[in-house]
Structures are given as structure tokens and as C-alpha cells.
């Protein structure tokens with residue numbers, strides 16, 4: 400018997416500024432799965448992730464969580480969904496005027512209505528889980544990029560999400576800080592968290608992705624395991640794209 404998917408995306412379409420950005424995107428995600436979105440800039444990865452959290456309302460299509468279609472026009476349905484689907488952004492989205500502990504505990508108090516002491520205890524546990532137990536009093540301006548991204552992961556985890564959406568979580572980081580964030584994400588995946596992550600960190604993709612979705616011009620044009628799509632002889636668009644990426648990086652980039 401196959402387990403039913405935790406998340407189903409059916410025929411999602413979205414236009415922005417009169418231009419189609421996503422066109423009929425469909426896929427499903429199993430519990431505990433790591434799906435990776437790859438593809439050229441402008442291909443629609445961020446727009447897709449934002450639709451999956453209803454930061455953009457899809458023009459057409461459906462999103463089902465645990466078999467239940469989400470109706471973003473019903474506040475209750477939307478808020479319940481958002482608590483179950485955490486989002487990590489490239490630029491962290493922390494509150495600059497709050498220290499790490501308050502960044503992580505705020506939604507527990509305001510959204511989950513936890514008493515302050517309980518919310519702070521939970522926030523401390525999540526900060527410890529991402530290796531920041533000794534940084535709770537520091538403000539975003541006093542943290543490195545890697546530490547800020549780990550605070551944002553702790554904040555998402557504190558809400559007990561069933562699925563995490565990650566939009567190029569290491570793209571804004573200096574190279575020496577990428578590893579510490581990927582280590583946290585790897586541990587999360589190993590603990591069974593379901594994730595959809597846009598990333599071009601190919602070592603991570605090869606070792607961690609259960610499936611790659613290659614997106615171009617708002618469509619998923621290839622879908623398969625890293626073994627299938629990154630095999631040197633497979634001739635996939637994914638491989639071609641990733642090879643150019645590697646050449647660019649080894650050429651020094653900027």
C-alpha cells in the first residue's frame with residue numbers, strides 16, 4: 400500500500416503583471432520527502448514557493464494538504480494551513496528590532512497564544528537545535544548571515560510545521576557560511592521533515608534530494624531522482640544546466 404501524499408499541487412497557474420509566470424504546475428510530495436527545485440533565474444521557483452504558502456494567490460489550480468483542498472479565501476483555512484507549512488526566505492525576514500529569542504518566540508505568543516515562559520522555553524529549545532543556544536540575546540545586526548538563517552529556521556520549527564518551504568536559503572551567504580546552514584537542513588531532513596527547497600547547491604542536491612523538479616518558463620520540464628537526471632550520460636536539461644553552473648563557479652564567478 401502506498402501512503403497518501405502530504406501535499407498535492409494540481410495544475411497551479413499564476414500570472415503577474417499580465418504575464419504567465421506559472422503554467423499548469425502539478426506534483427505531489429510524500430511525507431518525509433525532500434523535493435528540490437532547480438532551474439534558471441526567472442523560471443518561477445520563488446513564485447511557486449510563494450503560491451504554496453499563498454503569499455501569492457494562484458489564479459487556477461488547487462493545493463491539498465493531507466487530502467484537504469485549502470481555500471485561501473477562508474481565513475481559518477488559510478491560517479491553519481500557514482501554521483503547518485513553514486517558509487524560509489533567502490534574506491531571512493527576521494525582525495531587526497527583536498533579539499533571536501524574541502524572533503523565535505513571537506509567533507508562539509501571538510499566533511499560538513502560548514504564555515511567555517512556555518514560548519521562550521520552546522524558542523530556546525529550537526535555538527539549541529540549530530546550534531545557537533548561546534546567541535539568544537543577540538539582535539540580527541549582531542549575527543552572521545548563517546546565524547540569521549539558522550534563527551529563521553528555528554522560528555519556523557517552533558510552529559511545528561508539517562512541511563517546510565525553503566527558497567534558496569544559502570544564496571545570500573558568503574561561501575564559508577553555507578555549510579553550517581546546509582548542515583541544519585540536512586539534519587532536519589534526516590529527522591523526517593518534509594521539504595520543498597529551491598537550491599543550486601549541487602553537492603547537497605545529489606546527496607539529499609529524493610526528487611528534482613527542473614523548472615523553466617513556469618513549467619516543470621523534468622522531474623526525477625538525482626541519479627536519473629544527473630547521470631553523466633542521461634542528456635537531461637537538468638544536467639546541462641548544472642554543468643554550466645559548475646563551470647561558472649569554478650571559473651571564479653564574480
Ligand SMILES: Nc1ncnc2c1ncn2[C@@H]1O[C@H](COP(=O)(O)OP(=O)(O)O)[C@@H](O)[C@H]1O
Pocket residue numbers: 415416420438439440441442443444445446447
Ligand atoms: N510581482 C511581479 N510582477 C511581475 N512579474 C514578476 C513579479 N514577481 C516575479 N515576476 C517575474 O516572474 C518570473 C519568475 O520569477 P521567480 O519566481 O522569481 O523565478 P525564480 O525564483 O526561478 O528565479 C520572472 O520573470 C520575474 O520577473
Ligand SMILES: [Mg+2]
Pocket residue numbers: 444445446566567
Ligand atoms: Mg527565486
